[in-house]
Amino acid sequence: MHSTITKIDAEQADFTDPLRSYRDRFDLPDGVLYLDGNSLGALPKTVRQRVAKTISEEWGEQLIRSWNTADWVHLPQRVGRKIANLIGAGDGSVVTADSTSINLFKVLSAALDLNPGRSKIISERDNFPTDLYIAQGVAKQIGKGHRLVLSDAPSDIPDMLDEDAAVLMLTHVNYRNGYRHDMAALTKMAHDKGILVIWDLCHTAGAMPVDLTGAGADFAIGCGYKYLNGGPGAPAFLYVNPRHMGGFRQPLSGWFGHRAPFDFDPSYAPSSNIEQYLCGTPPVLAMVAMDEAMSLWDDVDMTAVRAKSVTLCDLFIQEVDSFADEFGLKLVTPRDADRRGSQVSYSCDNGYAIMQALIARGVVGDFRAPDIIRFGMTPLYLKFAEVKQAAAILRDILETRAWDAPEFQVRGAVT
């Protein structure tokens, strides 16, 4: 079987794509088919000018006064509100701050504090490692015998939810294989056993609609630099269900989390609102880039985003199906759209070299050790014709064994 959709069909799909106008709002280099927006989102065109203005006018001319006049001081809340709109979170329940790892440290500490007398933190062995590392760091510092218990498959999780589990901590969409958990069902199962739930939305926010409020999630975290296009190492976000506000819950108790930071009181009095989850002075340049990137989402229909994401993934899977077996590519992403995020991943031998050969031909995806090649589908700026072409280039590289050249075997610092 050859390709399942003709070139004309893909171009027709692009022509009728309700999201097609968004492509022009990004700077994308010529000759690149960018299937790595799930690692670093593309550059929204207006970011450069906005950051330049912040540097020249707000920093350079207004200097310290901009904390008030440009309202730098409330950037974490302002950007948080824009993200809240995409993830089904209410006003005042999301802030943008720090990194995903640090935000997980905050909310996991808070969750364990809220659920004393239980010792297990349940997660998955295949969760993104930093989440597991942070859990180990929190448990070690608390020193009360909390332990991380890891499932080997999603289907094992329900049986692990017992009376000794304090927190269920999952990444909604798996970074390697793109598997997507059923957020509402797992949250309910956990709550039925008195377990609090933290959702990592790194591979979710901006890729599909989410309803944290509807699911009753306790906490959520996520990054700004993937589907949200906030720039490399963009500030992360965190969500706290309003029912968990108050108390002195999270230990990264910097001055921006104080009830009255500019009173300079020597004793910590936590804000009883989402601001308690702020810590130090916000990184203004990074926040402004993130704020500008988020302004692009004001009028985006998330249902259309998800529909296009599903079709992009289906198209890529169908195209690769025609040669996958011949070259030993094994689809590790669920075929069932209801069980996956917005990426398509294959396990294969020589995956690193294959990905390098793809990148050399302009198809930018990425490799995840030990054997996964990953293709991210970003509905705001990816075309159906590009996805079809990327699959064709993959086929050509496999057929010609182009990946078997010495220059494609050499690894960089970041693989």
Next chain:
Amino acid sequence: MHSTITKIDAEQADFTDPLRSYRDRFDLPDGVLYLDGNSLGALPKTVRQRVAKTISEEWGEQLIRSWNTADWVHLPQRVGRKIANLIGAGDGSVVTADSTSINLFKVLSAALDLNPGRSKIISERDNFPTDLYIAQGVAKQIGKGHRLVLSDAPSDIPDMLDEDAAVLMLTHVNYRNGYRHDMAALTKMAHDKGILVIWDLCHTAGAMPVDLTGAGADFAIGCGYKYLNGGPGAPAFLYVNPRHMGGFRQPLSGWFGHRAPFDFDPSYAPSSNIEQYLCGTPPVLAMVAMDEAMSLWDDVDMTAVRAKSVTLCDLFIQEVDSFADEFGLKLVTPRDADRRGSQVSYSCDNGYAIMQALIARGVVGDFRAPDIIRFGMTPLYLKFAEVKQAAAILRDILETRAWDAPEFQVRGAVT
């Protein structure tokens, strides 16, 4: 007594200033006498272009590949090395990361882990509040009865250093009054009692030479946005004495602190080097701005910086001496240059309104509750003539009671 140095003298001092060429490397607005570089440093001219290039070329065109090709992944170490040169720290002992508050959380946690069986964290009631808040957060999370014990005056500290003290945690130069501790003497006194020492260099780095290695300091932290001019909310730095490397010491164990972050191992194995003190993905745009700002320091003579700082402070103090008593301004900064940093502060009634009136006249300093007006002296871009003029404007505002206008009583979110 009127002014102690004539206008001609100040201009002569500017003409012979060995640092005068640096002024041209900053963008400073016309009509502003900027005496708040100890809160937010001025904009180095090359930062805008460097950040624009990073956005357009590295993010926009090279996209994800820049983690390798532009070596984004090692920005924390590269910027750290530049800061290390200014603070007497050896290679591989400083990284740039996160915020000052978060970095304090890391090193205080490590210090308490290294010094078990002791319960006190010694600091000052007048330390910058976020340092005290973070200590409260660390102590609460560890839950082993650590308590923060605060001195009311620097002279009280030596007697507080007893066998139950685990850590002495001080800001080298006080943010309010500019008092400067004797780093070497206090570190030695603490070490003699088996106490580890953390120095906060927020008001030190870039303002004067520091010798962390010579003093034998255990840990240090500091921010990038004051005398280092890294931009609003710039990434902070931290120093770890090489004798304290290794172990699983700091609990913010994100993937960038792992021995091999890109192996994606589910178990945390800490780097045995300074990288252990990294946590999540570094904020590239903010790091690049900081890196560019730090490049300005390559050939700066820190002895000349300190000499000019002392003279700038002396000049301002002398000028204000001529009218301070008449208007109730009390100098709270030590007259002895060996006991102060690079700022001059006064306590006074109506300090908030006086500072607002100064700002309206172009003299930008700041107010710190309840009654301190603060003037920062930044040797790289401040002129003697400006300091003299600022004092004259302060005098005029006091003589005319210009501060007693309604518009100067209204407080912003940040005071």
